[in-house]
Amino acid sequence: MTAIAPVDNSNTVPAVPTKSTSGKAVARKTGLTLGAWIVGLIVFLPIGWMVITAFKPESAAETWPPRFTFSPTLSEFTIVFSGMGPYITNSAIATIGSTILVLVLGLPAAYALSVRPVKRWRDGLFFFISTKMLPVVAAIGPLYILVLRTGLLDSIWALIILYAAMNLPLAIWMLRSFMLEVPSETLEAARLDGAGRIREITEVIMPVVSPGLVSTALICVIFAWNELFLALNLTVTKAATMPMFLISSVPQEGLYIAHLSAAATVASVPVIIVGWIAQRSLVRGLSMGAIK
Amino acid sequence: MAAVTYSKASRVYAKGAVPAVDTLDLGIKDGEFMVLVGPSGSGKTTALRMLAGLEPVDAGRVEIGGADVSGTPPKDRDIAMVFQNYALYPGKTVAENMGFALKMQRVPKPERDRRVREAARLLDLDESMLDRKPKQLSGGQRQRVAMGRAIVREPKVFLMDEPLSNLDAKLRVHTRGQIAELQRRLGITTVYVTHDQVEAMTMGHRVAVLSGGRLQQCGTPRELYDNPVNQFVAGFIGSPAMNLRTAPLADGGALLPGTVIPLPPGLPSGLSEVVVGIRPEHLRLTTKDNPGIPNGSSRLLSGHVILVEELGADALLHVRLDGDSGGDSGGVPGERGGDPVVARAEGRRPPSPGEKVTLSVDPADVLAFHPGTGARIAA
Amino acid sequence: MAVLEQAPPTAPAGPRPRAMSAREKWSRRLPLLPALLYTIIVTQVPFLVMIWYSFQSYYWNEPGGSWFNGVSNYAHVFTDPDFLNAIVRTVTMTVIAVLLTVIIGTALAVLLDRKFPGRGVVRTLIITPFLVMPAAAALIWQGPMLDPNFGLLNYLLAPFGVNHEAWLSNHAYGTVIVVMVWQWMPFMMLIVLAGLQSQPGDVLEAAKVDGASAWSTFRELTVPHLRPYLELGILLGTIYLVTTFDQIRLMTQGGPGTQTTTLPYYLYEKVNYAFDIGGSAAAGVVTVVLTIIVASFALRMFARVFQFEEAR
Numbered sequence: 001m002t003a004i005a006p007v008d009n010s011n012t013v014p015a016v017p018t019k020s021t022s023g024k025a026v027a028r029k030t031g032l033t034l035g036a037w038i039v040g041l042i043v044f045l046p047i048g049w050m051v052i053t054a055f056k057p058e059s060a061a062e063t064w065p066p067r068f069t070f071s072p073t074l075s076e077f078t079i080v081f082s083g084m085g086p087y088i089t090n091s092a093i094a095t096i097g098s099t100i101l102v103l104v105l106g107l108p109a110a111y112a113l114s115v116r117p118v119k120r121w122r123d124g125l126f127f128f129i130s131t132k133m134l135p136v137v138a139a140i141g142p143l144y145i146l147v148l149r150t151g152l153l154d155s156i157w158a159l160i161i162l163y164a165a166m167n168l169p170l171a172i173w174m175l176r177s178f179m180l181e182v183p184s185e186t187l188e189a190a191r192l193d194g195a196g197r198i199r200e201i202t203e204v205i206m207p208v209v210s211p212g213l214v215s216t217a218l219i220c221v222i223f224a225w226n227e228l229f230l231a232l233n234l235t236v237t238k239a240a241t242m243p244m245f246l247i248s249s250v251p252q253e254g255l256y257i258a259h260l261s262a263a264a265t266v267a268s269v270p271v272i273i274v275g276w277i278a279q280r281s282l283v284r285g286l287s288m289g290a291i292k
Numbered sequence: 293m294a295a296v297t298y299s300k301a302s303r304v305y306a307k308g309a310v311p312a313v314d315t316l317d318l319g320i321k322d323g324e325f326m327v328l329v330g331p332s333g334s335g336k337t338t339a340l341r342m343l344a345g346l347e348p349v350d351a352g353r354v355e356i357g358g359a360d361v362s363g364t365p366p367k368d369r370d371i372a373m374v375f376q377n378y379a380l381y382p383g384k385t386v387a388e389n390m391g392f393a394l395k396m397q398r399v400p401k402p403e404r405d406r407r408v409r410e411a412a413r414l415l416d417l418d419e420s421m422l423d424r425k426p427k428q429l430s431g432g433q434r435q436r437v438a439m440g441r442a443i444v445r446e447p448k449v450f451l452m453d454e455p456l457s458n459l460d461a462k463l464r465v466h467t468r469g470q471i472a473e474l475q476r477r478l479g480i481t482t483v484y485v486t487h488d489q490v491e492a493m494t495m496g497h498r499v500a501v502l503s504g505g506r507l508q509q510c511g512t513p514r515e516l517y518d519n520p521v522n523q524f525v526a527g528f529i530g531s532p533a534m535n536l537r538t539a540p541l542a543d544g545g546a547l548l549p550g551t552v553i554p555l556p557p558g559l560p561s562g563l564s565e566v567v568v569g570i571r572p573e574h575l576r577l578t579t580k581d582n583p584g585i586p587n588g589s590s591r592l593l594s595g596h597v598i599l600v601e602e603l604g605a606d607a608l609l610h611v612r613l614d615g616d617s618g619g620d621s622g623g624v625p626g627e628r629g630g631d632p633v634v635a636r637a638e639g640r641r642p643p644s645p646g647e648k649v650t651l652s653v654d655p656a657d658v659l660a661f662h663p664g665t666g667a668r669i670a671a
Numbered sequence: 672m673a674v675l676e677q678a679p680p681t682a683p684a685g686p687r688p689r690a691m692s693a694r695e696k697w698s699r700r701l702p703l704l705p706a707l708l709y710t711i712i713v714t715q716v717p718f719l720v721m722i723w724y725s726f727q728s729y730y731w732n733e734p735g736g737s738w739f740n741g742v743s744n745y746a747h748v749f750t751d752p753d754f755l756n757a758i759v760r761t762v763t764m765t766v767i768a769v770l771l772t773v774i775i776g777t778a779l780a781v782l783l784d785r786k787f788p789g790r791g792v793v794r795t796l797i798i799t800p801f802l803v804m805p806a807a808a809a810l811i812w813q814g815p816m817l818d819p820n821f822g823l824l825n826y827l828l829a830p831f832g833v834n835h836e837a838w839l840s841n842h843a844y845g846t847v848i849v850v851m852v853w854q855w856m857p858f859m860m861l862i863v864l865a866g867l868q869s870q871p872g873d874v875l876e877a878a879k880v881d882g883a884s885a886w887s888t889f890r891e892l893t894v895p896h897l898r899p900y901l902e903l904g905i906l907l908g909t910i911y912l913v914t915t916f917d918q919i920r921l922m923t924q925g926g927p928g929t930q931t932t933t934l935p936y937y938l939y940e941k942v943n944y945a946f947d948i949g950g951s952a953a954a955g956v957v958t959v960v961l962t963i964i965v966a967s968f969a970l971r972m973f974a975r976v977f978q979f980e981e982a983r
Contacts (some may be wrong), residue, residue: 119838
């Protein structure tokens with residue numbers, strides 16, 4: 001029915017429908033914009049509320065009705081900063097350490113599964129991804145005992161080792177997808193030009209892969225920084241990370257909401273900023289390189 | 293001396309599979325421009341890559357300058373290759389791209405610069421372009437950088453894998469001439485792969501036609517055109533393509549609608565039909581103004597024009613022969629029937645569609661092929 | 672020449688592809704080995720140890736170590752209604768959460784695929800929940816957002832007749848799902864959005880010329896185009912959501928009662944509160960077996976979705 005209507009209109013009154021459509025289009029556009037902004041703000045609301053609450057004095061945080069006007073204070077942040085030192089250090093060490101380990105192990109592996117593949121590269125890829133499907137939680141008891149026996153309980157090394165294993169499959173898949181972007185012709189040209197394996201990697205592959213290396217590292221950083229389950233089970237105080245600090249900021253009694261919000265804000269902000277900057281790589285990383 | 297020889301060279305991708313290149317025997321003389329041509333899947337690119345060392349030689353030998361290089365790694369073969377998509381190193385400047393191979397050979401920097409500049413000059417690449425990255429270049433410029441990268445090496449053999457296929461039509465014709473001229477000046481043995489028979493015919497000193505992994509025929513463009521050894525070569529070389537049709541045998545000749553074309557003696561016995569091939573320019577339009585039959589033995593074919601392709605200097609007539617369209621009265625254009633034949637006519641005043649025409653053909657210009665094997669039946 | 676000859680089916684003669692030399696094979700394997708060995712040791716050894724402990728009686732807070740007790744751990748596990756319920760709950764929670772993330776994520780992606788002022792900012796706002804540390808998100812929801820006495824949500828919903836609702840006591844199951852969905856729908860949105868933006872414009876223009884309405888274009892062209900993206904999102908979303916732990920540990924402790932006790936939390940409790948390594952190992956073995964069954968389907972899906980670009 002709508003397919004016929006424009007023909008009739010154009011025969012009889014050509015000017016009017018154009019005008020009304022454009023009016024409708026403007027209205028629709030405004031509606032879309034408004035709707036999208038409202039949806040965006042609703043989704044963001046808990047985070048916005050977290051940040052707002054973090055600037056409240058404790059007495060203004062737990063009120064009914066919730067208060068939107070208050071004199072902002074940094075006092076909770078000051079307390080958080082004074083207490084989080086060892087936690088944030090541990091988080092940084094575990095995150096950076098595990099990410100470096102992932103890249104050191106993952107780069108050559110991705111190379112052996114793409115550019116110069118082993119015969120059963122498909123099986124290799126599937127082995128790595130299948131470890132991502134095995135739930136670590138299932139083995140937490142034995143893992144606890146293993147870590148205990150090897151003297152790694154409450155040691156940052158345990159977290160580095162396990163976070164690296166956790167992120168390695170993701171990194172290998174992702175790095176592989178970047179390496180496949182090096183045209184095979186270019187590699188052949190390098191071989192004809194007399195480049196050996198090492199030159200081929202340093203002169204031809206790495207320049208193409210290095211932006212991918214950064215986005216891979218970012219994904220690993222996000223997952224390692226945010227990890228709680230292993231930290232909760234395998235650390236106590238010495239190697240406890242930022243998520244553990246958050247938990248410790250919830251006391252058994254007393255007012256704590258502003259303090260918690262400040263701690264949560266501080267703990268989340270690094271990754272949020274990294275993620276905002278790296279939005280494009282985020283998609284590629286989360287899809288394990290399947291989406292470019 | 294850098295002749296190239298394939299001697300019973302084969303390449304098989306998987307056990308039990310049909311060879312991609314099947315016992316190829318081909319000799320390429322020093323300084324020769326050899327074109328490997330064939331449809332996709334004919335093995336032409338594989339053959340080139342075997343020479344480059346990018347594909348192993350599973351049986352037989354490949355020689356460069358008399359030395360067997362079958363097991364030699366690509367970098368030690370002293371060859372340079374131009375790839376279809378150019379394969380420029382994305383992170384390197386034009387100069388670095390061109391000088392990379394020399395850097396790998398530890399040629400000192402001043403010498404490297406000198407040779408890069410020289411190659412750039414040969415290819416009309418502007419000095420200012422040497423510092424750009426491949427991304428900043430047009431398709432034609434990239435192509436020339438790829439050529440330059442090959443030239444600076446001063447190799448024994450140039451290998452080119454469809455280097456013009458990513459250029460637009462006009463640039464392709466221009467570059468075609470440039471490459472041929474450059475090769476003549478440098479005098480370096482060149483093996484050039486293409487699927488485009490026009491490219492093959494215009495560029496090669498000699499052309500090797502491949503199909504299904506086998507060499508069909510190798511010869512000068514003229515030989516291939518005038519004297520194809522089989523139906524495949526006859527049909528593949530020449531544009532527009534040769535008219536090929538199966539005709540029953542009768543009275544020692546091939547029976548076409550309305551006439552019998554005498555065939556050379558010595559037909560294999562037991563055949564009931566042959567494939568006859570006639571080039572479009574050998575079907576001459578006979579009109580009232582020009583009734584002259586050029587040769588007393590000429591045969592006449594009549595039909596009506598169903599399509600005219602005007603090319604300017606001449607026109608291609610698609611003619612449905614009488615008796616092909618199921619014996620109807622006069623025949624309606626576009627009706628089903630035998631394939632129309634294509635004839636080349638003067639471009640000035642070609643007949644119009646629907647018009648009845650008579651074509652004459654000299655039996656000496658008619659080729660005959662074995663209907664089973666496709667092999668040429670020659671006098 | 673060009674004789675059409677069929678090669679005999681078993682032809683021992685003739686050329687064969689050259690086999691890769693052993694040296695070549697090992698030089699290719701070498702770069703893979705460190706990652707392979709590392710992954711095998713770190714991820715597989717705990718599972719082997721788990722199998723061993725699943726036949727032992729071992730309470731790590733008690734002296735005396737472990738001793739073999741046959742299949743009694745398994746007998747306990749299979750007769751433990753909490754365990755069986757935890758399995759069912761994990762499955763239902765995951766399925767509901769994944770479906771909701773797909774629906775909401777797709778809707779948001781369609782929204783963000785349009786051009787409007789501030790699109791980049793809205794997109795940034797919407798992906799942020801995914802970036803927030805899950806532990807932080809859980810605690811913020813549990814306190815400032817959902818607290819029955821001073822939570823923001825009750826305040827905002829008050830006009831709709833909600834009065835100091837104790838969400839995490841009275842609607843724990845649904846609330847946990849809402850938080851899971853809130854945190855993961857940006858992930859789905861990003862993947863679907865990438866799919867939408869990869870749809871070639873000329874196809875949509877062709878549909879317009881063919882007289883298709885916006886809705887039928889979406890249904891006939893966009894949805895089939897999105898299919899692999901949706902499959903990928905569902906697959907990866909499931910892998911991550913099925914192991915959800917942080918929200919449950921920090922918002923409900925599996926409660927009230929066992930209303931939100933999923934498998935990860937069940938296993939955590941068994942180790943941390945019941946100190947039962949043997950029992951947790953047996954439950955773990957069962958979990959892993961179930962996972963392998965599901966994962967073998969998932970892997971097949973992976974192979975299809977990823978449509979491997981051939982290695983060289």
